[in-house]
Amino acid sequence: MQDELFSPTIREQPPPGKPPWRPESILYPAFFGGPLAAATLGVLNGRRLALPRPQLLAIAAAGLVAFGARLAVSATVDSASGVRLAGTIAGVLVWLVVLAFQRKPFRTFSYRGGDPARLVGPGFAAFLGCGALEAVLILVLVR
Amino acid sequence: MTGPSPVLARAQALLLAGRAEESLGELATLPAAEAVGLVAIQLRCAALAQLDRWPEVAEAARAGLGAAGPDPDLLRQLGRAEHALGRSEVAERALLDGLALAPQDVDLLCTYADVCAANGQVDKAAQLVARAAAVAPDAPVVYATRIQVAYAGGDDRTAQRISREFVAAYPENPAAHALLGSTSAVRGQVGPAYAGFRQAAAAMPTEQAFAESAMDLRIARHPLMLPLRPILRFGALKTWAVAVAAIFGLRAAGVPALSAVVAVLWLLFCVYSWVVPPLVRRWLRRNWR
Numbered sequence A: 001m002q003d004e005l006f007s008p009t010i011r012e013q014p015p016p017g018k019p020p021w022r023p024e025s026i027l028y029p030a031f032f033g034g035p036l037a038a039a040t041l042g043v044l045n046g047r048r049l050a051l052p053r054p055q056l057l058a059i060a061a062a063g064l065v066a067f068g069a070r071l072a073v074s075a076t077v078d079s080a081s082g083v084r085l086a087g088t089i090a091g092v093l094v095w096l097v098v099l100a101f102q103r104k105p106f107r108t109f110s111y112r113g114g115d116p117a118r119l120v121g122p123g124f125a126a127f128l129g130c131g132a133l134e135a136v137l138i139l140v141l142v143r
Numbered sequence B: 001m002t003g004p005s006p007v008l009a010r011a012q013a014l015l016l017a018g019r020a021e022e023s024l025g026e027l028a029t030l031p032a033a034e035a036v037g038l039v040a041i042q043l044r045c046a047a048l049a050q051l052d053r054w055p056e057v058a059e060a061a062r063a064g065l066g067a068a069g070p071d072p073d074l075l076r077q078l079g080r081a082e083h084a085l086g087r088s089e090v091a092e093r094a095l096l097d098g099l100a101l102a103p104q105d106v107d108l109l110c111t112y113a114d115v116c117a118a119n120g121q122v123d124k125a126a127q128l129v130a131r132a133a134a135v136a137p138d139a140p141v142v143y144a145t146r147i148q149v150a151y152a153g154g155d156d157r158t159a160q161r162i163s164r165e166f167v168a169a170y171p172e173n174p175a176a177h178a179l180l181g182s183t184s185a186v187r188g189q190v191g192p193a194y195a196g197f198r199q200a201a202a203a204m205p206t207e208q209a210f211a212e213s214a215m216d217l218r219i220a221r222h223p224l225m226l227p228l229r230p231i232l233r234f235g236a237l238k239t240w241a242v243a244v245a246a247i248f249g250l251r252a253a254g255v256p257a258l259s260a261v262v263a264v265l266w267l268l269f270c271v272y273s274w275v276v277p278p279l280v281r282r283w284l285r286r287n288w289r
Helices: A023-033 A035-048 A053-076 A080-111 A120-142 B006-016 B020-028 B038-050 B054-068 B072-084 B088-101 B106-118 B122-135 B140-152 B156-169 B174-186 B190-203 B208-220 B223-252 B256-288
Strands: none
Touching: A023 A035, A023 A080, A023 A120, A023 B223, A035 A053, A035 A080, A035 A120, A053 A080, A053 A120, A080 A120, A080 B106, A080 B140, B006 B020, B006 B038, B020 B038, B038 B054, B038 B072, B054 B072, B072 B088, B072 B106, B088 B106, B106 B122, B106 B140, B122 B140, B140 B156, B140 B174, B156 B174, B174 B190, B174 B208, B190 B208, B208 B223, B208 B256, B223 B256
């Protein structure tokens, strides 16, 4: 019986650790908190979803690049609302990167009947912590 | 699969009616010599599987394989059980052993597709179910597995379309209604989703999961949840894009006051969407139990 479809391909999964958050929900802290909040939650969630290391690094890199872009924009515009808008746009862009990597693994997780963890607490923490960190860095570095 | 013994026939009929507990009781009346027959063990495994008693399914299937030799149906039950117990690699081995005996077995192909999909191998799952569909395009298990594989691949629209076909082909089948319910729920269509699970629960009152899902959707249909429909229906991204476009569009159009009002309303909506659903859920569940 030589049939490629009937050759074993499944590797034992590591025992499930903490359940992941719904990747779509990271939009909220990303929108309000900015790129660092999105990247932090994205990397933490990526570890929960057991993403390969290059993908985790790509999310972290996207967060840093987006934050760099926000710094650059903040150095050129005067209005506070412009700085805020730049943070929101950068955060949403990082979230799109997170979503691109995590949508499929999360679907597999829910296919297996898993219930996602609640993002409310960590989401608020990331929004407050990373949002404040970005604000301080912008004040210190470019304003 | 009908055995010569009237006990086996009764056990099978009870099983088909979803009364697995009584079916097991019937099987327990068999004399020892008949209880280890292949059909008796197959029925016992199927009944235990219906009750989600997976450790016992694995045990019974292994014992049956030891006594009666390799059998595709017992290998499939062993595969399902090992998969349900989180040992997908062992499950795969059992299923491949079964497929080596019966490469055209629709149930085996579909079970293996399910295990592959649950391990993120959606393409392989799709090929397996396509092969099953070539053998028996109208088998309920083929419909169900095609729906599951489409869902696993993130293609919710196709999953819902096949569910509709499934219901059209088998209007009496509770699993078809439940699948139409859950694929509609995934697409945020609360009304059809509730209808699907209510029909499934009515057709099969012994299945607790159908009643639970119908309850969940009753919660989603609650008036307090009405403001959240756009997010359910169109997804977070599109809803947010519209809100953000409105906020910044109004500001760009020179009406910052209106833009600020929309922004505040949007913020309130976000808080509402986080706070209210858990409260409604808790409130309705308390009344239900």
